Amino acid sequence: MSAPLRFDRGHTDDLMTYLAASPSPYHAVANAAAKLREAGFRELSETDAWDASAGGRYVVRGGALIAWFVPEGADPHTPFRIVGAHTDSPNLRVKPLPDTGSQGWRQVAVEVYGGPLLNSWLDRDLGLAGRLTLRDGTTRLVNVDRPLLRVPQLAIHMxxxxxxxxxxxxxxRHMQPIWGLGDDVAEGDLIAFLEDEAGLESGSVAGWDLMTHSVEAPAYLGRDRELLAGPRMDNLLSVHAGTAALAAVAAVDDLPYIPVLAAFDHEETGSQSDTGADGPLLGTVLERSVLARGGSLEDRARALAGTVCLSSDTGHSVHPNYAERHDPTHHPRAGGGPILKVNVNNRYATDGSGRAVFVDACERAGVPFQSFVSNNSMPCGTTIGPITAARHGIRTVDIGVAILSMHSARELCAADDPFLLAGALAAFLRG
Structure with a gap:
């Protein structure tokens, strides 16, 4: 086993910057792509022909990103090593007719996305961010990262x-945010405001994918600053770690595998979309990579047969106030390193052979790890892991970082665990 890693808060500092700059899946993808470009990766268009040259490249589709690195001399049947994650988080999303209000309050009509802890969105200063689609078909990211909206709670007296x-x-009835005063609610007010914020001409926006976010910055917490509090750690923590790991291994010579980062959208709502894990995006990219290197469908089958995916998503740290809700013999702790998620009913994709792959990566990286199973009396959540395994026939292992307050507007983890996860992912991608 390698010597234990020396902790580097520089990784966590960078994660905090990434979380703050990524209030939507579209921003998360754009910021991850920027990091990859700095590492020498180039963007490919899905409508162009792909070549067989070595090097890093990536594809962006909406709120999803697939990135990979082709080593020198890679064969058409060279297997892949995939880190899977997702870019979306539970929140409140703007409806097609957003302008509403009553009783002298101007409000924004929102729909609940995923399964957020609704109470965590009450009495919190919210910004608004996402993607604007213009009449010419192009898109523009927008981020109003200042107190703009608020969902007010009813006073205890009432x-x-x-x-x-x-x-x-x-x-x-209770989750519609306010953003101003007045009885004269005019259709188009919110979009006109966002057009002005984005520096666009009036009336140029034809569609939008907009969502609220807490404007409170990520922060170290605790006596010794050993905790990290911030938004969207489920699951941008894994996207950030996977991006860092892929960029790091791209500088390694003689990689035996083709390392891949697959960051999907819509995991919180079932992954069934053109940018979700249950869609065709990953399979199409892997197949095109094989064919671009002169391979056949036989080569594709051989490559996938030797491929392994680590599905990295946040998991549950044991809660000090609700320890009875956890399995009595499996208590993952914040600060104890990444967790290996197991569920024999295949809510997680991990099996014994997959566990061996993850143990090997952690041992080579000098990273401690823990095991997680749900209490038998409670239903188990799921991830993109089983979907990836079933859709592509790829051996898949579910892992992550143990956190508290999952699906809250603001989540909590140990400040060093993201760095440990990135170290394990880099060792896995190296093979």
């Missing part, structure tokens, strides 16, 4: 039952 019955929120 709901005395909350202490006895708990907070009960109706997603339609």
């Amino acid at each position: 709901d005395r039952s909350i202490h006895a019955d708990g907070l009960k929120l109706d997603q339609q």
Whole structure:
């Protein structure tokens, strides 16, 4: 086993910058692509012919990114090593007719995306970000990263039952944010405001994919600053770690595998989209990579048969106030390194052979790891892991970083765990 890694807070500092700059999947992809370009990767268009040259390249489609590095001398049947992650997080997303309001308040009509902890979005200063589609078909990213919206909670004086019955929120009636005063709600106000924010001509926007985000910056927490609090760690923490790992191994000679980063959108809602893990994007990219190197469908089958994917997503650290909710013999702790997720009902894709691959990577990187299983009395969540395994016939292992407050507007992890994850991912990609 290698010597333990020396902790580097520079990785976590960079993660904090990445989280703050990536309030939507589209921003997350753009920022990851920028990091890859700095490492020498070049963007490919899906509509162009692809060549067989060695080097790094990536494809962007909406809120998804597939990036890979072809080593010198790679054969058409060379297997892939894939780090899978997702770019989306639960939040509140703007409806097609966004301008609404009543009782002298101007509001924005939103729909709940994924499964957020709704109470964590109450009385929080929110910005607005996403993608604007113009009438000519081009897109423009927009990010109003200042206090713009707020979902106000009902005062305790008007709901005395909350202490006895708990907070009960109706997603339609109680989660519509306010953003101004006035009874005259005009259709088109919000989009006109965003056109001005983005420096666009009035009336140029034909479509939008917009979402709210907390404007509170990521921060170190605790007596010794050993904790990290921030938004969208589920699952931009893994996207950032995978990007760093791929950029690092691209400088390694004689790679036995083709390292890949697959960052998908729409995991929080089932992955069934053209940019989700249950769509064709990854399979198409891998096949085109094989064919560009002169390979056949036989070579593609051989390559996938030797391919392994680490599906990296955040998992549950044992909660000090709710320890009974966890399996009594499996208590992953923040600061203990990445977790290996297991579920015999295939909610996670890990099996014994996959565990061996992950153990090998951690040992070579000098990274400690932990195991996670759900309490038998509680339903288990899932990831892109089983989808990737079933759709492509790829051996897949589910891993991640243990956090608290998953699906909150602001989540919590140990400040050194992202660095440990990146180290394990880099060792895995090296093969």
